[in-house]
Amino acid sequence: MTDATTPLPAAESVRRTALPRPLVFGAAILAASIMVAIFPTAFAPYDPNAFDYGALLHGPSLAHPFGTDNFGRDVLSRVIHAYTIDMQIAIFATIFPFLIGTVIGALVGYAGGIAETLFGRVVDAVITFPFLVLVIAIVSVLGPGLVNMYIAVGVVGWVFYARIIAAEVKVQKRLDYADAGRAMGYTHLRIIFGHLLPNAITPAIVYWMTDMALAILLGSSLGYLGLGAQPPAAEWGVQIADGKNFMATAWWISVFPGLAIVLTGLGFSLTGDGLAELLRTKR
Amino acid sequence: MNASAPALEVRNLTTTFGGGRLTAVNDVSFTVRAGEVLGLVGESGSGKSVTLRSIMRLVPASGSVSGYVYWQGRDILTMSGADLRGVRGGQISMIFQEPMTALNPVLPVFTQIEENLKAHTGLDRAGRAARARDLMDLVGIPDAARRLKEYPHQFSGGMRQRVMIAIALASNPKLLLADEPTTALDVTIQDQILKLILDLRDELSMSVVLVTHDLGVVAATCDRMAVMYAGRIVETGTVAEVFAQPNHAYTRGLLGSVPHAGTERSMLLSIEGTPPPLDRIPTGCAFNPRCEFATEPCRARVPELEEIAPARRIACFNREAVAAAGSPV
Numbered sequence: 001m002t003d004a005t006t007p008l009p010a011a012e013s014v015r016r017t018a019l020p021r022p023l024v025f026g027a028a029i030l031a032a033s034i035m036v037a038i039f040p041t042a043f044a045p046y047d048p049n050a051f052d053y054g055a056l057l058h059g060p061s062l063a064h065p066f067g068t069d070n071f072g073r074d075v076l077s078r079v080i081h082a083y084t085i086d087m088q089i090a091i092f093a094t095i096f097p098f099l100i101g102t103v104i105g106a107l108v109g110y111a112g113g114i115a116e117t118l119f120g121r122v123v124d125a126v127i128t129f130p131f132l133v134l135v136i137a138i139v140s141v142l143g144p145g146l147v148n149m150y151i152a153v154g155v156v157g158w159v160f161y162a163r164i165i166a167a168e169v170k171v172q173k174r175l176d177y178a179d180a181g182r183a184m185g186y187t188h189l190r191i192i193f194g195h196l197l198p199n200a201i202t203p204a205i206v207y208w209m210t211d212m213a214l215a216i217l218l219g220s221s222l223g224y225l226g227l228g229a230q231p232p233a234a235e236w237g238v239q240i241a242d243g244k245n246f247m248a249t250a251w252w253i254s255v256f257p258g259l260a261i262v263l264t265g266l267g268f269s270l271t272g273d274g275l276a277e278l279l280r281t282k283r
Numbered sequence: 284m285n286a287s288a289p290a291l292e293v294r295n296l297t298t299t300f301g302g303g304r305l306t307a308v309n310d311v312s313f314t315v316r317a318g319e320v321l322g323l324v325g326e327s328g329s330g331k332s333v334t335l336r337s338i339m340r341l342v343p344a345s346g347s348v349s350g351y352v353y354w355q356g357r358d359i360l361t362m363s364g365a366d367l368r369g370v371r372g373g374q375i376s377m378i379f380q381e382p383m384t385a386l387n388p389v390l391p392v393f394t395q396i397e398e399n400l401k402a403h404t405g406l407d408r409a410g411r412a413a414r415a416r417d418l419m420d421l422v423g424i425p426d427a428a429r430r431l432k433e434y435p436h437q438f439s440g441g442m443r444q445r446v447m448i449a450i451a452l453a454s455n456p457k458l459l460l461a462d463e464p465t466t467a468l469d470v471t472i473q474d475q476i477l478k479l480i481l482d483l484r485d486e487l488s489m490s491v492v493l494v495t496h497d498l499g500v501v502a503a504t505c506d507r508m509a510v511m512y513a514g515r516i517v518e519t520g521t522v523a524e525v526f527a528q529p530n531h532a533y534t535r536g537l538l539g540s541v542p543h544a545g546t547e548r549s550m551l552l553s554i555e556g557t558p559p560p561l562d563r564i565p566t567g568c569a570f571n572p573r574c575e576f577a578t579e580p581c582r583a584r585v586p587e588l589e590e591i592a593p594a595r596r597i598a599c600f601n602r603e604a605v606a607a608a609g610s611p612v
Contacts, residue, residue, distance in 0.1 A: 176385040183339055183460075184372030184399050184450065194398065198389045 023274020026209075029267030036080055037087035044077035048234045057250045067252035069242060075252055079260050081234040086264065089146065089219035089228075090212040096154040098208050101161025102201065108162065109169030109200075110192045119166065126159045135218065136227060144227045149219065157211070161204050168200035202279045209272025213265035220261055236261050289314035289353075290490045291338070291375075291458055296350035298330075298337045303347070305561040307333040309514040311350075312588075315458065320484060320491040322505035322522065324498065324537070326558050330514040331494040332380075335460050338492075339377055340367060354458075373403040376451035380463040382443035386435040393431035396450050403454035418449040421486075422479060441472035445479065452483065458490045459483075465500065477504050498541045502526060507594070510534045513559055513569035516588060520595040530597040530606045532574045539611035552611065568600070576601045576608075 036043055052072030060067045066075035108119045126134070138152035172178060173196055181191040216236075222228030223237025231238055236257035243253030291314065298308035308330045315321045323331045337348045340359065352359040354370060362370065371377075379385040387395055396415045400406055406414060419427035422445040435443055444464060451459060461480065465473035481504055484491055493505060501508050501522060509519040510533065518531040529535040539552035556573040559565060565572055571581040580586075580600045588598040599605060 176379050176381055177387045179341055180377070180379060180385045180447070180450075181387075181398075182341055182371065183377035184402065185368040185370065186372070186398060186402055187368060190398070190402070195387050195390070199387065 020274040020277040022270040023278060026267050026270025026272070026274055029263065030271055033083060033087060033264050033267060037083040040081045040084050044074075044080040046074035046077040048073060048077040048081040049232055050074075057246065057253075059250070060252055066256045067250065069239075069250070069253045070246060075239075075256055078234040078239055079236070079256050082236050082239065082257065082260065083264075085146070085229055085233060085235045086216050086219060086261075089149075090215050090264070090268070092146075092150050093153045093215035093219060094157070094208060094211045096150065097157030097211070098161050098204065100154065101158035101163075102165050102197070102204060104158065105162035105165030105204075106169050106192050106197050106200065109166035110173055110188065110196065112170070116166070119162070123159050123163055126156060131156060132218070132221065135222070136225070139222065139227045144222075144230065146219075146229055149222055149228050153215065153218065160211075161207065164204050164207055165197075165200055168203060169196050172196045172199045202276070205279075206272045206276040209268050209275060213268035213272075216261060216264055216268075220257075290317045290319075290355070291315040291492075292351075292353040293334075293338065294351040294353070296334065296337055296348070296352065298333050298342055298346055298348045300346045300561075306564070307346070307514055307561060308337055311511075311514075311516050313509050313516060313519060315490045315492055317457075317490055318484065318488050319507065320481070320493060320505045322501040322508040323492060323494045323511060324496065324501055324508055325511035326496060326537075328558050328560075329511040331496075331511050332462050333514075334511070335377070335462050335492065335494050338460065339371060339375065341377075368402070372399055372451075372456070373454045374456055375458045375460060376454075376456040377460040377462065378444070378447050378451050378464050380466050382440055382447050382467065383435075385447055386443055388435055391432055391434055392438075392446050395446075396431070396453055399450050399453035414453065415449075418453060421452070421483070422446070422449045423475075424449070440468050441475060444468060444472075444476050448476075448479065448483070452487065455487060456489060458492070461491060461493045463494055463496070466495070466497070473500070480504070498537060510537070513564050514561075515569065515585075515598065516596070517570070517598045518596065519588075520592075524592075524595060526610065528606050528610055530591070530602040531570075531599045532576045532601070532605050533570045535605055535608065535611060536573075568598075576604050 050073065052068065055064065055068045055072045057070055058064055058068045064074050064076065066079060068074055069078070108115050134156050135149070135152045138155060139148050142148040142151060169192070178191060178196060181195050186194070219228050219235070220237030220240065223235045224241040226241070229235035229238050231242070239257040240254045243250065246253055293314070294312045296308055296311045297306065299306050311330075311334055313321065323334065325331050333342065336342050338352050338359065340348065342348060348360060350360065354375065357366075359367065359370060393415055396418060397411050400411045400414055415431055416427045419431060424430055424442060424445050435446070438446060459480070464480070465476050468476060477500060480491060483489070493500070495501060505522050507519065507521050508525055509516045510525070510531065511517065512533050518525060518529065518534045525534060526538065529538055533554070536552070536554035540554065542551055554573055559569060567580070567582040567584055568574070568577070568586050571577040574581065578601060586598045586600050588596045590596050591602070
């Protein structure tokens with residue numbers, strides 16, 4: 001470790017160009033999804049809520065590539081407009097757990113002792129309940145709707161982030177550079193958030209990507225159960241629920257929103273995998 | 284500054300772990316004068332590093348420290364947290380053995396130097412950037428502007444130790460605590476780093492406490508030395524005095540185990556046995572089971588650290604016999 005004070009230019013350029021392939025695919029899917037979510041009207045051929053009694057339960061055709069539902073609404077347009085709600089769910093249902101969990105986890109991991117013991121009990125209590133059951137319970141108390149769903153997911157979901165971050169910070173705080181920070185007279189908060197967290201946050205970011213995929217599934221599940229987005233809003237879970245009575249005769253009402261869920265989930269998962277690979281090799 | 288005034292005075296420093304069962308540092312007292320380099324020498328596990336960390340109150344929570352560490356008239360061990368943060372990194376800085384792990388792997392070097400400047404100086408952003416470049420020049424890292432943007436993994440071991448020193452010196456400390464700063468580096472780089480520390484000592488008129496197990500390093504860099512064994516200081520004096528006439532059998536054994544250039548080749552001597560683990564320190568003088576000069580009192584009582592000449596202290600019942608045996612150097 002004594003020679004090569006500067007990395008060879010060739011090695012550097014190799015590292016620059018070699019973006020993990022999952023990241024490229026995942027980011028491409030997400031970028032497209034976000035575009036669609038922001039400008040749905042630019043992509044949707046019809047108004048998603050316009051009834052057309054002349055075209056009830058039509059199968060996929062040139063006029064309606066994804067068919068129409070039992071009110072004659074264009075399924076493609078509804079799937080496209082649902083991006084706006086479902087991408088919001090992916091972000092808002094996860095960003096608060098991510099932020100809250102990161103802060104609490106970093107503090108708990110650094111403090112150790114009683115704080116850590118108490119935190120351990122809270123984690124035990126939360127993970128003992130199935131996640132969905134707990135969220136459904138909270139939503140049914142607060143009432144259905146997206147904001148209440150965010151609250152419910154936030155109340156439960158931070159625990160998972162906090163647990164990841166606490167474990168990482170616990171490892172990092174024993175390393176020499178943490179001691180070096182103390183030896184330089186930095187405050188605890190500065191050491192935690194300025195020095196330890198940048199080293200500890202990678203797994204939480206990777207989990208966050210996966211969690212966004214799970215949030216879309218959860219949002220759809222709650223929509224399907226009537227506890228999330230409310231009809232007639234275009235949301236994939238709601239659409240799948242709408243189509244369930246026509247599954248045998250008009251499969252397209254449920255299947256296309258389902259595929260949209262799969263595709264978006266894949267985008268998040270690939271991005272998470274790719275990020276994990278990228279950040280791991282960077283160390 | 285008055286060269287004889289003690290800058291740091293450590294008195295009766297004792298550090299225990301496991302609720303007092305294990306004593307890692309036992310009643311250690313020494314002073315460091317302004318501009319002086321003090322070598323703290325001993326085998327692994329003799330308590331050198333814990334002494335250094337105790338001075339800075341950096342021992343883990345399971346340890347407890349007693350005694351006094353006077354820095355400019357104030358006791359570091361009883362200082363408030365805010366005062367302590369001002370001393371740490373501002374007036375007293377510390378560098379570590381492993382430059383690989385003592386730097387934060389995910390932050391660029393500039394950010395890490397800047398952290399110290401933010402904590403201890405009132406410089407604005409432009410001032411901090413200029414100071415960081417000056418520091419890189421000071422510690423001999425070429426192409427400062429570009430290298431400041433790089434990450435620790437892009438530096439070699441020797442260069443990382445230079446970065447560590449640059450961070451430590453950012454706020455012009457008056458005392459540098461160096462915990463085996465060259466142990467992890469290879470020999471040619473060791474030499475450069477030690478020379479750098481000495482140059483900086485002259486340039487910035489700071490004191491240095493250098494912890495090392497390498498007597499060659501002590502001979503090359505230190506003004507005075509303190510030899511530690513099993514948590515106690517057993518001999519102190521100027522490097523010249525101690526090398527010329529060791530008065531403690533352990534010091535004599537250490538000196539005998541170092542190879543010498545320029546003389547006829549001879550067998551290297553080693554000290555029989557190993558240092559005792561903390562939970563099994565022998566009664567009496569801790570060194571007595573390994574000591575060729577040991578007599579009855581050595582096994583019964585702990586020898587006091589006696590001052591036989593100004594700033595020359597020895598803790599040995601048989602120091603005349605050891606001194607008469609002569610220096611192996």
